[in-house]
Amino acid sequence: MALSRSVEINELIDRLVKFRDERNWARFHTVKDLALSVSIEASELLELTQWKTSPDVEVLAKGPLRKEFTDEIADVCIYLLLLCDKLAIDPVAAMHQKIEANELRFPKDEGGERGT
Numbered sequence: 001m002a003l004s005r006s007v008e009i010n011e012l013i014d015r016l017v018k019f020r021d022e023r024n025w026a027r028f029h030t031v032k033d034l035a036l037s038v039s040i041e042a043s044e045l046l047e048l049t050q051w052k053t054s055p056d057v058e059v060l061a062k063g064p065l066r067k068e069f070t071d072e073i074a075d076v077c078i079y080l081l082l083l084c085d086k087l088a089i090d091p092v093a094a095m096h097q098k099i100e101a102n103e104l105r106f107p108k109d110e111g112g113e114r115g116t
Contacts, residue, residue: 045072
């Protein structure tokens with residue numbers, strides 16, 4: 001099944017798959033292991049905020065820890081894109097669909113309250 005991904009996302013996924021395949025890592029990239037890897041990398045991103053106040057994290061993420069935040073965000077995105085490829089999910093279409101569902105679930109006239 002061919003995906004109708006945006007050109008940049010398509011090129012990025014192709015590059016990730018090529019990198020993976022050149023190293024013979026596809027055998028490790030099961031749905032379960034890719035999902036676990038997303039969670040592990042997201043935990044590493046979260047670890048950058050541990051024991052810090054929200055204002056401190058805002059400053060650190062834009063300054064002294066910017067590279068670390070960038071690297072962990074990239075790791076999360078890489079595993080998500082590989083998971084999308086494995087499951088033949090168009091990540092751009094999936095996000096548009098989710099935003100549309102959220103717009104219906106959380107109408108803008110609700111006073112800006114956070115949804116549950």
